[in-house]
Amino acid sequence: MNIRISGGDLKGRRLSYEKSNELRPTMESTRLAIFSVLNSRPQHISNESVFLDLYSGTGIMGLEALSRGAKKVFFVEKNRHLCKKISDNLNLLDLEHKSEVICSPVNSFLNYGKVEVSHIYADPPYNFKEYNKLVEEIELNQILNNNGIIVLEMSNKSKDFIYKKELYDCDERTKGDTKIKFLIRKIKV
Numbered sequence: 001m002n003i004r005i006s007g008g009d010l011k012g013r014r015l016s017y018e019k020s021n022e023l024r025p026t027m028e029s030t031r032l033a034i035f036s037v038l039n040s041r042p043q044h045i046s047n048e049s050v051f052l053d054l055y056s057g058t059g060i061m062g063l064e065a066l067s068r069g070a071k072k073v074f075f076v077e078k079n080r081h082l083c084k085k086i087s088d089n090l091n092l093l094d095l096e097h098k099s100e101v102i103c104s105p106v107n108s109f110l111n112y113g114k115v116e117v118s119h120i121y122a123d124p125p126y127n128f129k130e131y132n133k134l135v136e137e138i139e140l141n142q143i144l145n146n147n148g149i150i151v152l153e154m155s156n157k158s159k160d161f162i163y164k165k166e167l168y169d170c171d172e173r174t175k176g177d178t179k180i181k182f183l184i185r186k187i188k189v
């Protein structure tokens with residue numbers, strides 16, 4: 001199957017991926033909506049942005065960020081076959097120098113991979129229930145920089161997530177059966 005980059009310098013480039021029950025690539029219309037919201041905020045993607053794509057799958061969100069001018073993208077995916085495919089696509093697009101593919105479970109990376117980023121995108125499997133723990137690990141390990149943004153993609157039926165209002169402002173959008181939460185880090189004084 002093919003997936004197409006929806007915006008930026010690489011708009012229209014098609015990449016192949018193998019269809020799998022485990023893989024649920026973010027739809028192009030959802031990607032366009034996410035980047036439209038990001039572009040309308042001070043936290044837009046720029047040549048200073050460092051983007052973290054958690055549960056990368058096809059890597060399309062990180063590739064979208066690179067296409068839109070991000071300085072660097074970290075792709076975190078535990079499936080070795082998918083990591084290889086992401087690396088192959090980065091090489092094909094000549095973007096390997098602006099990226100790093102980490103083949104690791106997300107929680108291991110968050111606890112041991114010392115990075116600081118401006119944007120975090122997380123699209124775990126739809127049956128995922130640990131959004132609170134995920135955001136806590138991001139906070140505890142100081143991965144998101146001051147005034148950064150976390151984008152969480154989840155099932156519209158997901159009700160378990162409660163964000164910390166003292167740390168984040170939240171903007172929520174719905175696209176079909178998908179809920180997208182934008183957690184905007186409040187500036188630490």
